[in-house]
Amino acid sequence: MKYAPPAAPRGASAEAGTVLVPYPPFWRQYPSRVGALCLVELQKMRRDRTELVTRAIQPALWLIIFGETFSRIRAIPTGSVPYLDFLAPGILAQSALFIAIFYGIQIIWERDAGVLTKLLVTPTPRSALVTGKAFAAGVRALTQAVVVLVLAAVLGVALTGNPLKLAGVAVVLLLSAAFFSCLSMTIAGLVLTRDRLMGIGQAITMPLFFGSNALYPVALMPAWLQVISHANPLSYEVDALRGLLIGTPAHLALDFAVLVVAVVLGVASASALLGRLAR
């Protein structure tokens, strides 16, 4: 057997009393942890392609039924932009939201199955674990986004072909999914059970969605809803996606800033509560 003796680990000094295993500095560990957890997500997705299809059904229905109908009756004034084009970025954001907002269920499942326990005894700071999970949700959302975008293109939505803008779309989706999955993990850390998390997830997704600019321009909303919409990270996501994908005027710098701050706060609150799941 070629198993190396562990008694003298790499770099341990001869007097075995002092234990000094050299390992990468903190700034290099962080991205490597995030990368490792994103890779796991890809490996899992590769084996579950049916999910990609089943999850595409809902956005397809929104685009085909809701989008086509409202385009025809012209109920929602969107200026020179066809309603279907206006709607597509909103549906893109919605499909990412649905994936992310229930991502905390995976954390609870991993807690129940003992997987989380083992992750917590690796030399990984809790914030790195949460960030890794958050971007893993982002990776999943991105794969889904490709399906929705292809669908939108087939329905004749005039999407940008600019690779730089498409890269921007990917970043926006990644950040948003990371934030909403942190929100989900935070709730998971508070309620601790799958059923309650499902309930709360279902209770907040629709208000988040309808209380944003995903379906209609903010200007159409009553004043109180406009306030909510401005406090809703989903609105900033949709604003950026719309600007990048179909070229409507957008506040890109503000949108990115809001999303980055939201992710930082989300990671902080989810990591603070992660310990509750481990007890």
Added chain:
Amino acid sequence: MTGKGGNGMDVDGIPPAVLCEELRYRFGEHRAVDGVSLRVVPGEIFGLLGPNGAGKTTTIRVLTTLLPLQEGRAAVFGVDVARRRMEVRRLMGYVPQQLSANGALTGRENVSLFARLFDVPRRERRDRVAESLEVMGLTGDADRVAATYSGGMVRRLELAQALVNHPRLLILDEPTIGLDPLARSGVWERLNELRATTGMTVLVTTHSMDEADTMCDRVALMHLGRLRAIGTPAELKSALGEDATLEDVFRHHAGDALNDDRLPQGGFSEVRTTRRTAGRLG
């Protein structure tokens, strides 16, 4: 192996693999661990024995930094568990009581994840993962999804995960619970080979006195949060009489707790929980 000595004192000035001094842990009012002091000598297989509810898992969860240290002192190879958590984690491989491999990933992916999380350098990673899988006899099944593994294979996969960072201390919580006799001996066989080739220190909990008797260099008997006796199985048995078994020793020190507790409390349902987890792996 130097670690075979009986008294658990430091060997050649090397700090003990595990040191607990007056360790206590409470869940609310309930004292799960109530003043445990022990030393594990580098290189030995040390068994923490006791019926369900004795406080074995809680002790281990403190040692692995999963639970905060409430009272007392604990160190792994001289590294303080409360103050240097990240360093302590790098020294250990841990297999929890519950089956915990990720059923959605293949065996190789499961091990590879831990190689990354323990910063195994990129150019060594592939070999180290293959080596861990081979040591646990899983090379042929490495690219199958873990959800299709038997209970014994999942246990060996978890051992492979725990070994990939070449830990100096391996901590196993009830490694054979819920396994059939054949799978049990398979797990122990692998552990023995590993110990023979590497001299790794192993801290193992079990409520099976038979297994502890044959496999452990030294054992500590735990009951209601306290250690009742500590020594080599031979020492403990001969102190009691000619034909004494370890089970007799335990009965002598802790009354009939072993048999009382085994089925009505935790025992059976614990095995069922473990099984259920195994079934849910997909």
